[in-house]
Amino acid sequence: MTLRRTLPALTVLTFALLTACNTAPITDTSANNKGAPRFDYVATVPLESGDTPKDLSRTLGGTVLSWDNTDCGTADSEICVALMGMNIKNTVQGKASPQTAQLHAQGLEAQASRKVYIEPNKDVFSGGGSITATMGGSMGVWAGGSMGVWAGGSMGVWAGGIYAPLPQNTTLWQKIRLQQAHTLAPSLGAGVIVAVIDTGIDLKHPAFQGSLTAAASWRDFYANDAIPQEEGVLGIGGYGHGTNVAGIVLQIAPKAKIMPLRVLGQDGSGDVIMVAQAVDWAVANGAKIINMSLGSEDNSKVVQDAIDRAIGKGILVVSSAGNANLNKITYPATNADLKGTGNYAVSVGSVSLQDVKSTFSNYADTLEMVAPGENVAAPAPGGMLAAWSGTSMAAPMAAGGLALALGQTLSVPLSDLTQKMVGNAFDVYGISANQPYKDKLGDKGRLDLETFLKSAIVVK
Structure with missing residues (x-):
């Protein structure tokens, strides 16, 4: 680039x-x-x-x-x-x-x-999800202004029940009660930094203007420089993954700030040391939430040590469950419910708009919750717009929801916040198609931002 x-x-x-x-x-x-040594x-x-x-x-x-x-x-x-x-x-x-x-x-x-x-x-971690649709022909042009502009000023996020920046996501956001959540949390995540540890983002995308942290807090651990810009070709490998993830966070919490940290290459894979460095960097530079839409088949002591340092400072960590349709979720999601970690971490799988387990989503009795991760429209590199599907898209919905809560006055201790989100999810086990996955799509099921916020913040 x-x-x-x-x-x-x-x-x-x-x-x-x-x-x-x-x-x-x-x-x-x-x-x-x-570049960084491998x-x-x-x-x-x-x-x-x-x-x-x-x-x-x-x-x-x-x-x-x-x-x-x-x-x-x-x-x-x-x-x-x-x-x-x-x-x-x-x-x-x-x-x-x-x-x-x-x-x-x-x-x-x-x-x-x-x-x-x-x-x-080397290449132990990978980002999940795949591009599933482009808008308006071969590729849609972003036409919604910046997320920050839509969050305030003369334009509003919601217009007659329609999600104005990206109308194609309206049904999706209605499902998780996003409009109600924005009413309950009018700060919209202001003052909250969310570190997105991923493939980088399109730093020049109009959607992100005014919504990124100061450039001094950015880092590309993969290329070993200070410019975490996505690299590649849209639709090939991991290119566009981080841009989509960051865009989802900002749709949920439009006034939050994104700290872009690149640890994954063009093919969507990256090294243990890079992920661990990024976690520590995020903490040192003021992140309150870390989104990790990536995973590994095996646990990593080096990364877990970094995560433990983060949660020891009260940082919330959100991770995706993986996309292999296995009865086993990927690391670090698999450790999110462990004693000592679980109070500050949450793992997220994916369901459809009908609240049925996505065909690709991993599941397990250790998975804490799910969110709708199919065909989620968001910014794409080059000032474009595209939709992706994957548990990678579900995780930043939870991260954004936590940012909404942290932007308000909490009514519960910080250590209870992720469990309030998990415990106030919508019960998906009454759906017959989910019966084979009983108790493996979270404690209750799908993210419900309205009920979560009512249980976790002071409502004025």
Whole structure:
């Protein structure tokens, strides 16, 4: 994209994970640094007094990506760690595998005389969903102005019961009671930053003008620069995914601010270290909600450590369930109901406009709720408009709903907010088509913004 080429790339090799402690970044002074480094594996190495990045790299044969020895030897020494990127020759069918990681970790532990955790890193995460419709022929032109303009001033979001910015979404938003939600939460998410960790967005799209955080808070962890611009061709791979997701958040909470963070490439996949870095970055730069419309088949300790740091600071995390029609949801959604995490996290699957489980949506007894994720119209790169389907489209509806609540005075503790959303969902189990999925489409079922807000905010 030309936008990326007009700005100089930063020379930082990779930003350190930003924990509560001061973390020293490892930098690359090369003038030819292009893109973030890619490693097959990432290792978490506990640090000890006297360790240095150079010595650890020489001993273990990896590249130090982040370094935090602030509290070594104290009661908080569990956060005294280094993250290292590693390329190991032995793979399974050409891909990094947990089995290889475990064997290599055993060897490293003998070398370093300490516990070392290794997990596959490269292309472990992917964004879900697919483009299902373009508007007005081959591609529709966005004609709704910016979300921020529609949220105030002379134009209104709702006109005679029609959702004015995108009339084609009217039935969809009526289903989740969005018009009523906007009445109950007139701040419309003002003052709330939602970090969208995804493929980036179309930064120049008219829908986002006035609705993004300051440029200093943007980051592209995939390309290793400060311009999280989508790259690719619409309809191929993941291109347009993040733009759609961000546009959905703003349709629900038009006065919220989007923090665009890119961790996924053109094909929609990205690395563990990038996702973890983005979570920490979002927290350090003021996000109150993190939307992760992406997932992995396997849990990640590195990412979960970052999520745990986020929720430890009261940040809400929303994640999508995956699109393989499996009785198993993807990570990090699968961890959203765990003790210690569940109060600040929520997992979201997809249903149709008839509240029937979407044919693509994963399901499980650990899934917390669903939302209508089929043919959701939103901005598309190039100043265009397109519809996508996927649990990736359902998740930002929940993220936007949480932003509406945070823009108002809460009537419940922050730690109860996600459970109020889950517990006040519309019951979808009375629908015969959903009987095979009993108790696997959430505690009750489909997002209902009106009943959620009535249970969670002070209504004036």
